[in-house]
Amino acid sequence: MSHSKKTRLYRLFEKFQCYILVFIITPGFYVFEMSVVRPTIVDTYEIGTTKHVFHIILSTFILHNVVGNMLMSIMFDSWSDKSNNDDDDDEKQCENCDVNRPKNVWHCKTCGVCVLKRDHHCFFFAKCIDFRNKRYYILYLIYVTISLIYSTYYNYYYVSSKFEGDMIIAAFRIINPMLRFIIPEPMGFKDLYLLFLFINIGLAVWSGWLVVFHMKNAVRGVTAREYRSTELFKTSQWRKNLLKVFGTKWYLAIICPLVDSPLLENEKDD
Ligand SMILES: [Zn+2]
Numbered sequence: 001m002s003h004s005k006k007t008r009l010y011r012l013f014e015k016f017q018c019y020i021l022v023f024i025i026t027p028g029f030y031v032f033e034m035s036v037v038r039p040t041i042v043d044t045y046e047i048g049t050t051k052h053v054f055h056i057i058l059s060t061f062i063l064h065n066v067v068g069n070m071l072m073s074i075m076f077d078s079w080s081d082k083s084n085n086d087d088d089d090d091e092k093q094c095e096n097c098d099v100n101r102p103k104n105v106w107h108c109k110t111c112g113v114c115v116l117k118r119d120h121h122c123f124f125f126a127k128c129i130d131f132r133n134k135r136y137y138i139l140y141l142i143y144v145t146i147s148l149i150y151s152t153y154y155n156y157y158y159v160s161s162k163f164e165g166d167m168i169i170a171a172f173r174i175i176n177p178m179l180r181f182i183i184p185e186p187m188g189f190k191d192l193y194l195l196f197l198f199i200n201i202g203l204a205v206w207s208g209w210l211v212v213f214h215m216k217n218a219v220r221g222v223t224a225r226e227y228r229s230t231e232l233f234k235t236s237q238w239r240k241n242l243l244k245v246f247g248t249k250w251y252l253a254i255i256c257p258l259v260d261s262p263l264l265e266n267e268k269d270d
């Protein structure tokens with residue numbers, strides 16, 4: 001199989017899983033939490049109206065930020081300048097795109113374009129993360145982590161309401177399927193819910209780790225590809241660095257993905 005055919009197939013797969021994430025996993029997760037977990041928790045633990053309404057508002061707010069930031073990250077068009085501009089001598093040529101490539105532009109083999117201030121290529125969004133959609137990408141990760149911790153807490157109570165004290169044994173049965181022979185209880189929906197809880201915890205840890213990694217880079221003013229280049233770190237300018245990612249209206253950006261937040265311009269020497 002030729003290289004380009006392989007890339008095209010990979011690209012198709014990547015876009016397909018992005019569709020699944022946007023149209024099935026994200027809404028499916030929310031619908032499951034709201035229509036299955038929520039009523040059980042409200043009944044089993046006798047949640048009062050005020051607390052119930054608070055949780056509905058809170059979960060709607062989180063959903064709005066998860067979906068909004070996800071769509072904004074995906075919809076941003078990666079920068080690619082097709083116009084040839086011969087003035088600048090230190091610009092290198094990109095052999096793939098056949099354009100001049102300034103210092104802060106990198107070519108993405110998956111997207112097949114040159115991207116200005118490229119951070120990394122995100123498989124889940126089938127998209128390059130660059131200086132313009134980084135704000136949405138990081139906020140997406142933050143809100144996903146919040147929602148995963150939030151849901152893990154209630155999913156734990158939901159799953160324990162299904163078990164009568166045999167939850168730990170069932171947990172061992174999922175971790176080690178061989179124990180099935182020693183603990184001969186047939187696998188039911190209960191075990192599936194427990195497995196779902198495990199996935200929930202795993203995803204929370206993973207997304208939390210990604211938040212720490214990307215926030216560290218944002219504070220240091222470097223891209224994901226430069227995370228080891230200590231000589232590029234500008235940690236003392238952390239305020240400026242954050243304004244370059246979240247924009248001057250960061251206080252609105254962090255609560256609403258629809259708000260425009262102009263990014264702090266780079267100085268000439270950058
Ligand atoms: Zn290129």
Ligand SMILES: [Zn+2]
Nearest residue numbers: 108111121128
């Ligand atoms: Zn890319």
